[in-house]
Amino acid sequence: MDAQSILASSPAFSGLNSKSLNLLAEAAEKRLLRPGHVLFDAGDHAESFHVIGTGRLLLLRPEADGFHLLRELARGEVVGGVSMMTGEQRLTRVEVLRESVVVTISKPAFEQIAVKHPHEAIEIIRFLVGRLVRTINAGGEVPSAQSLATIALVPGHPGMDLTTVANAMAKAMAEQGATLRLSAERVDRALGEGAAHSPLDDADRSEQVAAWLSELETQYRYLIYATSGDDSHWSRRCIRQADRVLIVVDGAASARMTPEIQAFQKIRGRASAELCIVHYEAEKNRADPRAWADLCATDSVLHATLDRPESFERLVRLVTGRGLGLVLGGGGARGFAHLGLWKALEAQGIEFDVLGGASMGAYIAALMAIGMDSEAATVNLRETFVDNNYLNDYVVPRVGLIGGRKFLRRLDEVFGDKRVEDLHIPYFCVSTNLSQGESVMHRRGTLRHWLAASMAVPGIVPPVVWKGELLCDGGVLNSLPVDKMRELGRGPVMSCDVSNREQFVIGQEAEEIPEPLRWQRGVERFPGIVRLLHRAATVVSSETIARRETDAECYIHMPVSGIGMFDWDRMDEIIQSSYDYAMPRLDAFLASEEGALTQRQAAGRHSMLSATG
Numbered sequence: 001m002d003a004q005s006i007l008a009s010s011p012a013f014s015g016l017n018s019k020s021l022n023l024l025a026e027a028a029e030k031r032l033l034r035p036g037h038v039l040f041d042a043g044d045h046a047e048s049f050h051v052i053g054t055g056r057l058l059l060l061r062p063e064a065d066g067f068h069l070l071r072e073l074a075r076g077e078v079v080g081g082v083s084m085m086t087g088e089q090r091l092t093r094v095e096v097l098r099e100s101v102v103v104t105i106s107k108p109a110f111e112q113i114a115v116k117h118p119h120e121a122i123e124i125i126r127f128l129v130g131r132l133v134r135t136i137n138a139g140g141e142v143p144s145a146q147s148l149a150t151i152a153l154v155p156g157h158p159g160m161d162l163t164t165v166a167n168a169m170a171k172a173m174a175e176q177g178a179t180l181r182l183s184a185e186r187v188d189r190a191l192g193e194g195a196a197h198s199p200l201d202d203a204d205r206s207e208q209v210a211a212w213l214s215e216l217e218t219q220y221r222y223l224i225y226a227t228s229g230d231d232s233h234w235s236r237r238c239i240r241q242a243d244r245v246l247i248v249v250d251g252a253a254s255a256r257m258t259p260e261i262q263a264f265q266k267i268r269g270r271a272s273a274e275l276c277i278v279h280y281e282a283e284k285n286r287a288d289p290r291a292w293a294d295l296c297a298t299d300s301v302l303h304a305t306l307d308r309p310e311s312f313e314r315l316v317r318l319v320t321g322r323g324l325g326l327v328l329g330g331g332g333a334r335g336f337a338h339l340g341l342w343k344a345l346e347a348q349g350i351e352f353d354v355l356g357g358a359s360m361g362a363y364i365a366a367l368m369a370i371g372m373d374s375e376a377a378t379v380n381l382r383e384t385f386v387d388n389n390y391l392n393d394y395v396v397p398r399v400g401l402i403g404g405r406k407f408l409r410r411l412d413e414v415f416g417d418k419r420v421e422d423l424h425i426p427y428f429c430v431s432t433n434l435s436q437g438e439s440v441m442h443r444r445g446t447l448r449h450w451l452a453a454s455m456a457v458p459g460i461v462p463p464v465v466w467k468g469e470l471l472c473d474g475g476v477l478n479s480l481p482v483d484k485m486r487e488l489g490r491g492p493v494m495s496c497d498v499s500n501r502e503q504f505v506i507g508q509e510a511e512e513i514p515e516p517l518r519w520q521r522g523v524e525r526f527p528g529i530v531r532l533l534h535r536a537a538t539v540v541s542s543e544t545i546a547r548r549e550t551d552a553e554c555y556i557h558m559p560v561s562g563i564g565m566f567d568w569d570r571m572d573e574i575i576q577s578s579y580d581y582a583m584p585r586l587d588a589f590l591a592s593e594e595g596a597l598t599q600r601q602a603a604g605r606h607s608m609l610s611a612t613g
Contacts, residue, residue: 001101002024002030003025003030003103004022006103007021007028007103008021009076009431010052011076011539012077012078012128016123016127017119017123020117020124023120024113027105027106028105029103029105030053030103030104031102032099032207032210032214033099034096034270037097039079039080039095039096039102040094040323042061042092044088044090045087045105046080046087046090047084047106048080048084049078049079049104049105049108050080050103050104051078052074052077052148053075053214054075054099054218055075055101055214055219056097057073057095057096057097058093058097058270059093060092060358061093062092064098064571070092072097073094075149079094080094086108096240096453097271098150098240098243098395099214101563104299111612112285113569115405118216121256131434135170137400140556141220149222150244151169151222151224151225151243151245152225152227152238152239152241152242154239154248154249154273156247156248156253156292158266160229160250160253162248164306165278166181166226167306169224169316170317171486172220172315173320174222176316177220178219179220179221179222180216180224182223184225184480187209187212190212191208191209195209196209196233196234199233200233200236209237225242226238230263231263239267240269241316244319245268245274245435246276247261247273247274247275247276247296247423247522248278249287251277251278251279251280251286251287251288251303252279252280252286253287253318254288255284255292256295257295261295272298273297274300275296275300275301276302276304276423277292277302277303277304278302278304278305278575281305286587289421290419291484292422295445298351298534300426302318305424309329311350318490319424320353321489321491323353323354324350324351324354324493324494325491325493325494326352326354326355326368326493326494326495326538327356327481327482327552328355328357328358328361329357329361329366329495329499330357330359330360330362330454330475330479331359331360331361331475331498331499332457332492332566333475333564333568333570333571334360334499334560334563334573334574336495336570336575337498337560337575338364338496338498339364339377339378339574340579340581341556341558341580342368342374343579343585344586346374348586351492352368354425354427355369355425355427356427356428356441357429358454358475358481358530359431359455359475359479360498362454363451363455366427366447366451367431368424368425369382369577372589381571382571384410386412386568386571390406390410395401399448402461406454407455407461408448411448415447415448416448418448420442420443420444420445420446421443421444424558426441426488427447428442428481428485429441429442429454429485430442430484431471431474432473432475432477432478438477439474439478441484445527452464452465453474454473454474456471456473457473457475458472461473470597478607480497481497483551484567491554493551493552494554494555494556495551495552496556496559497555497556499559500560553595554589554595556585558579560578571599
């Protein structure tokens with residue numbers, strides 16, 4: 001892939017006229033960069049800009065205790081263009097994460113273009129600034145699915161059959177684009193005996209292999225590397241080339257430290273890894289996801305079942321950033337509206353690859369994640385909140401109006417000892433850390449414990465104590481955690497907001513000056529203590545509302561005004577009105593340009609693709 005091809009394939013220069021593109025290509029230098037190479041550092045004078053051809057780089061911000069990762073930079077992105085044009089010092093460091101091909105245009109070379117071809121130089125600047133504006137508007141998200149190209153598979157223990165796993169993944173990936181499985185033997189056949197295992201410090205041989213692998217990235221949509229499970233040069237090369245690393249273990253294998261994991265920890269460098277537990281449907285699962293995840297030093301646990309092709313299709317969507325995520329917001333009884341959406345999604349044939357939520361939304365998303373359908377979930381919620389109401393054990397208030405013990409027992413009945421890592425559909429919920437003043441995402445641990453924290457409305461339900469810190473309702477700081485879903489980088493997102501936007505006023509006015517609220521008989525919409533506490537804990541600013549409407553590819557705000565936190569007896573009314581509200585909006589979204597793009601991003605044999613059929 002030459003410099004002109006790299007520039008032409010970059011979204012930053014999409015539509016740039018051929019003369020301007022040719023001038024840039026003639027001025028460019030193509031370079032192969034090794035992991036750890038610093039492209040530029042904070043404080044440097046901006047003497048060039050760069051376009052990534054293949055590979056992955058890190059954008060780092062200097063802080064008192066070191067460098068903070070802002071985001072990863074991937075194929076097609078432009079780095080340092082605006083600072084070079086303005087002559088400002090660099091504010092960030094850019095470091096190479098994996099072997100990368102980069103095209104560099106120096107400031108003197110660009111100035112020559114400006115002198116000889118001023119109109120073309122202005123056009124190039126216009127494209128660079130336009131790209132910057134689009135990046136800012138996108139909120140600096142993780143690289144798009146289009147940039148994820150290479151996956152390395154690492155065996156987690158002796159006897160792990162990577163070939164079968166790689167074949168299953170390649171079959172699922174082939175529906176998204178041309179896919180090639182790479183082994184050391186294939187490299188040797190192409191480049192000569194010993195090429196794959198050539199020492200990385202053998203500059204000539206190593207550059208030959210790296211250049212060949214980079215060229216393959218331009219010919220195939222995906223490359224799957226199978227490591228040797230050791231610290232050999234081939235295994236190191238696989239890790240250096242990978243956008244994603246999966247440590248693969250058999251669902252029948254007991255967790256233990258193995259030579260394979262030790263070797264990976266030795267050579268992983270900055271590479272992050274995800275644990276993938278592979279199952280057979282009829283096989284007894286002896287794997288302990290928590291123990292395996294600890295051994296592999298990862299918080300991300302994925303599951304796939306070899307004799308269920310749809311399971312590997314989901315795995316592929318998740319690791320390539322093409323999964324479809326659903327985020328459900330908090331709101332007490334208003335959360336019954338999620339059941340209406342769920343019924344509408346089932347009617348449309350839409351399923352999800354990753355689930356998340358806050359408070360009541362966390363509970364309903366958890367029911368989805370453990371495999372319930374909307375009918376079973378409706379039965380569960382009716383028993384929990386309507387027929388028995390496990391939230392009515394009122395006590396003399398010391399830390400809450402409700403003791404919460406009945407609800408904890410109910411969580412134990414429903415979810416038992418299930419852990420978040422055990423779920424075959426990835427899941428998270430959020431709570432609010434009152435001690436630190438921050439929203440916390442829970443991706444590992446006992447499911448019922450984190451649900452108890454996520455649903456503990458301050459003043460109403462006692463907070464949960466965790467390592468000496470107090471956790472309470474996730475909705476206090478983040479009642480619709482789309483931002484947390486975005487951090488996972490799994491793909492497009494649908495969100496369901498059940499916040500109450502009606503005015504919080506009463507039919508009473510002070511005569512001359514503000515005065516404390518006092519209970520008065522007959523005052524319309526008088527707020528009791530429960531309503532006041534819930535409102536204080538979950539109030540949403542107008543700025544947050546505006547941001548929510550653009551954060552997700554599909555955002556639905558349910559018609560829940562006038563429904564109180566404890567209006568459990570309105571369950572059927574809420575479900576039906578929400579179903580009626582959601583159906584036409586899902587139809588409109590799927591028929592829209594944004595909906596079409598979301599369906600393309602959520603590629604593979606995804607049921608959402610058939611929802612318009």
